[in-house]
Amino acid sequence: xxxxxxxxxxxxxxxxxxxxxxxxxxxxxxxxxxxxxxxxxxxxxxxxxxxxxxxxxxxxxxxxxxxxxxxxxxxxxxxxxxxxxxxxxxxxxxxxxxxxxxxxxxxxxxxxxxxxxxxxxxxxxxxxxxxxxxxxxxxxxxxxxxxxxxxxxxxxxxxxxxxxxxxxxxxxxxxxxxxxxxxxxxxxxxxxxxxxxxxxxxxxxxxxxxxxxxxxxxxxxxxxxxxxxxxxxxxxxxxxxxxxxxxxxxxxxxxxxxxxxxx
Numbered sequence: 710x711x712x713x714x715x716x717x718x719x720x721x722x723x724x725x726x727x728x729x730x731x732x733x734x735x736x737x738x739x740x741x742x743x744x745x746x747x748x749x750x751x752x753x754x755x756x757x758x759x760x761x762x763x764x765x766x767x768x769x770x771x772x773x774x775x776x777x778x779x780x781x782x783x784x785x786x787x788x789x790x791x792x793x794x795x796x797x798x799x800x801x802x803x804x805x806x807x808x809x810x811x812x813x814x815x816x817x818x819x820x821x822x823x824x825x826x827x828x829x830x831x832x833x834x835x836x837x838x839x840x841x842x843x844x845x846x847x848x849x850x851x852x853x854x855x856x857x858x859x860x861x862x863x864x865x866x867x868x869x870x871x872x873x874x875x876x877x878x879x880x881x882x883x884x885x886x887x888x889x890x891x892x893x894x895x896x897x898x899x900x901x902x903x904x905x906x907x908x909x910x911x912x913x914x915x916x917x918x919x920x921x922x923x924x925x926x927x928x929x930x931x932x933x934x935x936x937x938x939x940x941x942x943x944x945x946x947x948x949x950x951x952x953x954x955x956x957x958x959x960x961x962x963x964x965x966x967x968x969x970x971x972x
Contacts, residue, residue: 757936764856768859768863771863835860838864838913844913851879853886855886871895874908874953875899876905877901910953915946921936
């Protein structure tokens with residue numbers, strides 16, 4: 710009898726411990742969801758040409774498996790970055806962002822290159838691209854910038870699903886990143902020359918839109934007057950995603966015409 714009672718009490722204690730552990734997990738999850746709901750949506754405008762800065766710290770942090778998530782909010786924005794009031798206040802406080810910043814700062818301190826290691830429009834753009842966790846759609850007229858190319862390649866290595874739509878003429882130019890991405894196993898589709906595929910936008914995790922006048926080329930980033938808008942807005946993201954899917958199906962290789970049809 711006493712043995713049965715002790716067994717019953719033991720089972721009750723184990724059940725209570727499991728229940729408390731589950732309750733703690735649920736409370737933490739609910740708090741995290743609440744913080745996400747109350748974080749203002751990102752809205753940022755980047756202007757180019759961008760100051761030439763070292764971006765190796767960001768890429769190194771990603772390679773080392775640094776936390777992914779919200780793009781880190783800088784402590785002091787560069788002269789070519791503009792943000793709407795309060796747009797990144799919630800993201801700046803998250804532990805994941807703080808850890809990412811710490812990892813990037815550590816990598817920057819070990820970099821011996823002569824380039825400045827501060828913020829720039831290019832580094833901000835890289836942070837947003839590297840924040841992808843599940844998917845990244847790229848619809849780009851020209852893509853030759855090596856830093857952005859490395860960022861996309863790293864995301865692919867970490868299991869992010871990446872699809873690229875580009876222009877058939879510019880993908881063949883010297884320095885284009887398209888061949889390297891395709892060789893790595895990333896899905897790439899292009900037009901067949903009936904007008905330019907002139908879009909310049911990206912969709913991160915089907916939640917964030919990156920769009921503007923900027924071609925992802927070193928020439929445009931360092932020399933041209935360009936703009937990039939980053940926005941989290943369900944309606945705009947939906948419209949751009951629909952356009953991407955429409956083009957993706959239109960450029961399906963099964964629809965390519967390699968030889969003129971005989972009459």
